[in-house]
Amino acid sequence: MKIAILVEGATERAFKKKLCEFLQSHLGQKMPRLHFITQDGPIPKERKLKKLVETLLDNNGYHAVIALTDVYTGKPDFKDANDAKEKMRIWVDNNPNFYPHTASHDFEAWLLPYWTTIQKLAKHNLSAPSGSGSPETVNHQKPPSYWIKEIFRTGKRGKDYNKVIDGMAILKNNDLMIAINACPELKAFVYRIISLCEEDKIIS
Template structure:
């Protein structure tokens, strides 16, 4: 199974290693080949998105394409997760081998469950945002919370999306974030279901 995953930028690429480790432990011999394709900005829209998806499926021999977008893009692109997924499906004419998913409201929501690790790395005891990670919203998205604790801490360095994102995930169990974040769970389960439906996380 060969799967292309369209992602916005470097932060999501930092997530790739952790995701592959988790999937390997669950899928074993049925582990797919994952290719993260960075857009270096928001996921492409409309005809541009359709073109890249069709090219990957028809010309590059991918069995499936997954698009992963933030709901918070800095622009009023999407009202919520459902709006984002509906638009991305429509732009690609509901191609059956294409699956859009979202990070609510940005990728860092999936790092918030590891707040104790974030405190340790930032060298600050600031409290985590209240509520479940994926409810931290447009007004102050998850990445802002992490940037603020790093800038307030005594480490003396600002938050680096790639380096610190990898450090936060490194010694933590991805299942913690999967259980805390329904959109992450749906994304991971999609990959698993394409390879072995019996291994889906309940």
């Protein structure tokens, strides 16, 4: 199974290693080949997305394409996660091998469950944002990335938050299942990959 995953940028690349470790532990020999295709900005829209998906499926030999977009893009592109997924489906004419997924509101929502680790890395005891028990509900006015940048900015470490380096450090020694259980959109994304490789696989 060869799967292309369209992602927006650096933070998602930091996530790849942890994701692959988790999938390997559950899929074994059925582990797919995952190719993260970075857009260096928002996931393409409308005809551009359709063309990209068709090229990957028809010309580049991928069996499936997953798009992973932030709901919070800095622009009023999407009302919420469901709106984002529905629009992407429409843009690609409901291609059966295309699977739209979201990080609500941005990727850093999936790091919030590890707030204790974030505090240690930032060397600051700033409390977790309100609502962090449901990380994907942390709002557009102060999205998850804001909170992580803020604790690093004010902490004693003396360095700003680096999406790749610190993202990997936050995830490194933590169990990804903690974030999966706290974040429905992450769970849907991970389970999508697993179901594409082993349809009836159940993980816990």
